[in-house]
Amino acid sequence: MSTPGISVIVVGGGIVGLAVAHELTTAGHRVRVVEKEATVAAHQTGRNSGVIHSGLYYRPGSLKARLCVAGAASMKQFAAEHDIAHDVPGKLVVAPDHRQVDALQELERRARANGVPATWLTGEQARDIEPHVSCVAALHVHSTGRIDYAEVTRKLADLVTAQGGEVLLGHQVTRITETSSGVLVGTDQDELRADVLVNCAGLHSDRIARLGGLDPDVRIVPFRGEYYELDPAHADLVRGLVYPVPDPDLPFLGVHLTRGLDDTVHAGPNAVLAGAREGYSWTTIRGRDLLDTVTWPGFRPLARTYWKTGAAEVARSLSRRRFAAALRVLVPDLPTEALRRAPAGVRAQAIDRAGSLVDDFHFARTPQQVHVLNAPSPAATASLEIAKHIVAELTART
Numbered sequence: 001m002s003t004p005g006i007s008v009i010v011v012g013g014g015i016v017g018l019a020v021a022h023e024l025t026t027a028g029h030r031v032r033v034v035e036k037e038a039t040v041a042a043h044q045t046g047r048n049s050g051v052i053h054s055g056l057y058y059r060p061g062s063l064k065a066r067l068c069v070a071g072a073a074s075m076k077q078f079a080a081e082h083d084i085a086h087d088v089p090g091k092l093v094v095a096p097d098h099r100q101v102d103a104l105q106e107l108e109r110r111a112r113a114n115g116v117p118a119t120w121l122t123g124e125q126a127r128d129i130e131p132h133v134s135c136v137a138a139l140h141v142h143s144t145g146r147i148d149y150a151e152v153t154r155k156l157a158d159l160v161t162a163q164g165g166e167v168l169l170g171h172q173v174t175r176i177t178e179t180s181s182g183v184l185v186g187t188d189q190d191e192l193r194a195d196v197l198v199n200c201a202g203l204h205s206d207r208i209a210r211l212g213g214l215d216p217d218v219r220i221v222p223f224r225g226e227y228y229e230l231d232p233a234h235a236d237l238v239r240g241l242v243y244p245v246p247d248p249d250l251p252f253l254g255v256h257l258t259r260g261l262d263d264t265v266h267a268g269p270n271a272v273l274a275g276a277r278e279g280y281s282w283t284t285i286r287g288r289d290l291l292d293t294v295t296w297p298g299f300r301p302l303a304r305t306y307w308k309t310g311a312a313e314v315a316r317s318l319s320r321r322r323f324a325a326a327l328r329v330l331v332p333d334l335p336t337e338a339l340r341r342a343p344a345g346v347r348a349q350a351i352d353r354a355g356s357l358v359d360d361f362h363f364a365r366t367p368q369q370v371h372v373l374n375a376p377s378p379a380a381t382a383s384l385e386i387a388k389h390i391v392a393e394l395t396a397r398t
Contacts, residue, residue: 017200018156019387025163047345052145060113071382091241094135225269234338301355350374
């Protein structure tokens with residue numbers, strides 16, 4: 001890719017796919033984005049809490065840590081340049097009792113290692129920021145922001161088309177053939193040719209990789225994240241963003257409270273195994289998707305390791321009372337009746353053959369293909385930097 005003007009097909013119209021397309025068109029390459037839905041940002045991108053993550057949680061030196069910290073800065077800059085509503089209120093990560101203090105101190109160490117500005121607070125100092133929070137200590141993470149990632153994605157799509165690229169909606173990829181000189185991509189609408197393919201298909205990324213002739217070392221297992229929102233009468237219980245200390249063995253942040261740009265306070269998400277890759281409710285079940293999950297060699301060891309955690313998440317999913325009880329650990333005055341159901345999301349979590357939850361961003365490569373095989377949160381925050389990473393990789397190796 002050392003010579004401008006090559007052709008690239010990007011599979012996936014979420015924020016990562018459109019960020020890659022924008023990076024490529026800006027560099028002068030010919031790009032077509034292929035998206036099976038009728039709109040961009042239809043899945044993970046448009047179904048999250050809209051947080052610009054700071055990079056606090058991730059292992060120092062990991063791709064997540066590096067790209068999230070850089071991505072938070074570039075996302076805010078992008079939003080400012082294109083008049084996209086956003087702000088940077090910061091957030092509190094709270095230790096409700098002394099059992100979480102050691103883990104909170106480890107987060108403070110990671111913040112320093114990752115270059116994330118954070119201040120240690122006593123419980124009293126935390127209540128100056130969030131009067132209804134109950135904790136013995138907290139981290140005030142200053143660089144955490146809020147934004148509408150679907151709006152960012154739509155702007156990226158506009159920029160791609162303005163720079164001569166195409167965004168083909170309603171085109172589902174059905175086959176991929178790699179040759180010595182490029183790729184042939186068949187969709188349910190037409191047949192496309194390009195020099196390079198970049199797979200940013202999220203929930204279906206491993207399937208796209210298999211269509212491209214790869215045998216991925218991971219499988220996407222969908223986890224539904226269910227949200228509630230607080231009714232207006234109780235929304236003043238939360239001023240900004242309040243998070244628990246997460247379980248270090250899981251790539252999930254625990255149920256938290258987030259006041260959005262529209263002042264709606266969202267609560268969640270939990271994490272339950274979904275019955276379909278686009279399984280936004282308990283009633284959405286697809287046999288093929290379930291079979292893909294349970295036949296993967298890593299599923300049984302995963303289930304053995306986390307069955308207690310999984311059972312607790314299912315119980316919380318089925319009981320508003322249990323969900324509210326988890327939130328009252330953070331905000332004791334929150335009544336169960338304040339919660340009302342909000343739209344759910346599904347996290348595309350990669351699992352390896354040994355049954356481990358893949359913790360970092362994960363890519364696979366052939367001479368004419370790049371596949372993004374694990375890009376859950378904080379991928380939206382990091383999307384512009386993930387795009388730079390992918391394009392630099394193509395430049396270095398093509």
